[in-house]
Amino acid sequence: MVKSRSLHLLFTGWCHCRYSLSVFNVGIGLDLSVGVEGVLPSLARPANASRIFHGIVFDAGSTGTRIHVYTFIQKDPELPLLEKETFQSVKPGLSAYADTPETAGETVRQLLRVAKKAVPHVEWERTPVVLRATAGLRLLPPKKAQALLDEVEVAFEESPFFVPDNSVHIMNGTDEGILAWVTVNFLTGQLQAKTKKTVGTLDLGGASTQITFLPKFKTIESAPPDHIARFDLLSTTYELYTHSCTDTHQTDSSLERKVFESSCLSRKFREDWSFGGLTYKISGIPDGSTGFTECYKEMLKVVKGVIHQPPELQDSNTFYAFSYYFDIAVEAGLIDERRGGMVKVQDYSIRAKEVCNKLSMYLATKPFLCMDITYITCLLKDGFGFKDETILKLTQKVNNVETSWALGAIFDYFQNIKIH
Numbered sequence: 001m002v003k004s005r006s007l008h009l010l011f012t013g014w015c016h017c018r019y020s021l022s023v024f025n026v027g028i029g030l031d032l033s034v035g036v037e038g039v040l041p042s043l044a045r046p047a048n049a050s051r052i053f054h055g056i057v058f059d060a061g062s063t064g065t066r067i068h069v070y071t072f073i074q075k076d077p078e079l080p081l082l083e084k085e086t087f088q089s090v091k092p093g094l095s096a097y098a099d100t101p102e103t104a105g106e107t108v109r110q111l112l113r114v115a116k117k118a119v120p121h122v123e124w125e126r127t128p129v130v131l132r133a134t135a136g137l138r139l140l141p142p143k144k145a146q147a148l149l150d151e152v153e154v155a156f157e158e159s160p161f162f163v164p165d166n167s168v169h170i171m172n173g174t175d176e177g178i179l180a181w182v183t184v185n186f187l188t189g190q191l192q193a194k195t196k197k198t199v200g201t202l203d204l205g206g207a208s209t210q211i212t213f214l215p216k217f218k219t220i221e222s223a224p225p226d227h228i229a230r231f232d233l234l235s236t237t238y239e240l241y242t243h244s245c246t247d248t249h250q251t252d253s254s255l256e257r258k259v260f261e262s263s264c265l266s267r268k269f270r271e272d273w274s275f276g277g278l279t280y281k282i283s284g285i286p287d288g289s290t291g292f293t294e295c296y297k298e299m300l301k302v303v304k305g306v307i308h309q310p311p312e313l314q315d316s317n318t319f320y321a322f323s324y325y326f327d328i329a330v331e332a333g334l335i336d337e338r339r340g341g342m343v344k345v346q347d348y349s350i351r352a353k354e355v356c357n358k359l360s361m362y363l364a365t366k367p368f369l370c371m372d373i374t375y376i377t378c379l380l381k382d383g384f385g386f387k388d389e390t391i392l393k394l395t396q397k398v399n400n401v402e403t404s405w406a407l408g409a410i411f412d413y414f415q416n417i418k419i420h
C-alpha cells in the first residue's frame with residue numbers, strides 16, 4: 001500500500017492557506033508549577049470537583065483517530081497539576097468511513113473503552129468528552145462529514161461520560177495551530193515563565209500543515225489584520241502568528257487511470273494508488289531524469305509563492321516540530337524514534353540529496369522517502385523561508401505527554417480561551 005503524504009498534496013494541489021498573526025499582551029497570569037511528571041496546568045476546577053479530575057479529547061485526524069485522556073490533580077484550589085495522559089490511536093482516520101459512517105461510531109466506541117479504564121467509574125459522569133476533526137473531514141463533502149460526526153455524537157451520548165454542547169465538530173486550521181502552540185509551550189514550561197520567551201511550533205499532518213509562533217513587533221506591523229489570532233488564557237491575552245494550509249481537494253478525473261510520473265520516484269517504481277474515489281498508476285519517469293534537483297523542482301511548483309514568508313523566520317533559531325516532521329525524520333534515520341532529537345533544516349536537505357540520488361537503494365523498502373523528505377525540505381526553505389541553520393526540535397512527547405493540539409483543546413474546554 002502506498003504510504004506517502006507528498007502524494008496527497010501533489011494530487012490535491014497545495015494549498016488553501018490562511019494566515020494569522022498576533023501580538024503578545026503582557027501580564028502573565030498563568031499559574032503553573034513543575035512536578036515530577038512535568039509542567040502542571042492551572043485550570044478552572046470543575047464544579048463539584050474532587051481532588052482528581054479528567055478530560056477526554058478525541059483527535060479525528062486525516063490518517064488516524066486518537067484518544068487522549070488527561071488526569072489532573074487539584075493540588076490546591078488554584079493549581080491543578082497535569083498528572084498523566086493515557087493515549088491510544090487507531091488507523092485509518094474517520095474520513096476513510098465516509099460511505100459507512102456507522103464504522104466511525106465503532107472506532108470511537110472502541111477507543112472509549114480506553115477512557116473507561118483510565119477514568120475511575122465514579123468520575124465518568126462529570127468527565128467531559130470532546131472530538132475535534134481536522135483536515136480529513138474538512139476535505140469531505142459537508143454531508144458526508146456531518147454523517148460521520150453524527151455517528152460520533154451517538155457513540156458519545158451512549159457513553160457514561162459528560163457530553164458538553166458542541167462536543168463534536170470540525171476544527172479550523174487556526175485553532176489547530178494555536179492549540180498545538182498552547183500544548184507545547186505549556187509542556188515546556190514557557191507559559192509559566194515571567195518572560196515573553198516562547199517556542200514556535202510546526203505541525204505537518206496528512207492533509208494540512210500549521211506554523212505558529214509569537215511574532216516580533218515588525219512582523220505584527222507588516223502583516224494584514226486578518227493574519228491575527230488572539231486568545232485568552234487566564235489573565236493573559238496572547239496574539240500569535242499562525243498560518244494553516246489544508247490541501248484543497250481538486251481531484252482531476254481526467255487523470256483517471258493515467259500514469260502519474262514523478263522524478264522523486266525510482267524509474268522502476270510502479271504502484272496503484274486510490275484517492276478521491278479514483279485509482280491512479282503511480283510511477284517513476286521511465287526515460288526521464290530522477291534525483292534531488294528534479295524532485296525539488298517538482299515540489300517547488302506546489303510550495304513556492306503560495307505560503308506567506310514572515311521575514312523574521314530567517315533569523316529564527318529553534319522551532320518545535322512534530323507529526324510528519326518527526327515520522328519522516330525517523331524514516332530517514334535522522335533521529336531515534338524513542339528519543340526524538342534536534343535537526344537543522346539543512347539536515348533534511350542533505351539527507352534528501354542522499355536518498356534521491358540513490359533511488360534504487362530505497363525502491364524496495366522506502367520508495368516514497370525521497371518525495372517526502374524533499375517535500376519537507378522545500379516547505380521549510382522555500383515555503384516558510386527558514387534558513388539552513390534553523391534547528392527543529394523533533395518531539396513526539398514532552399514529559400510523557402503527546403505534543404498534540406489535544407491538550408490545548410482541553411484547556412480550551414476548561415478555560416474557554418476564546419480564539420479569535
Ligand SMILES: O=c1[nH]cnc2c1ncn2[C@@H]1O[C@H](COP(=O)(O)OP(=O)(O)O)[C@@H](O)[C@H]1O
Nearest residue numbers: 061062063064134135205206207208323324404
Ligand atoms: O497525537 C499524536 N501522536 C503521535 N503522532 C501523531 C499524533 N497526531 C498526529 N500524529 C502523526 O501525524 C501524522 C499525520 O497527522 P494527522 O493524521 O493528524 O493529519 P491531519 O493533521 O492533516 O488531519 C500521523 O500519521 C501521525 O504519525
Ligand SMILES: [Ca+2]
Nearest residue numbers: 061134205323
Ligand atoms: Ca493532526
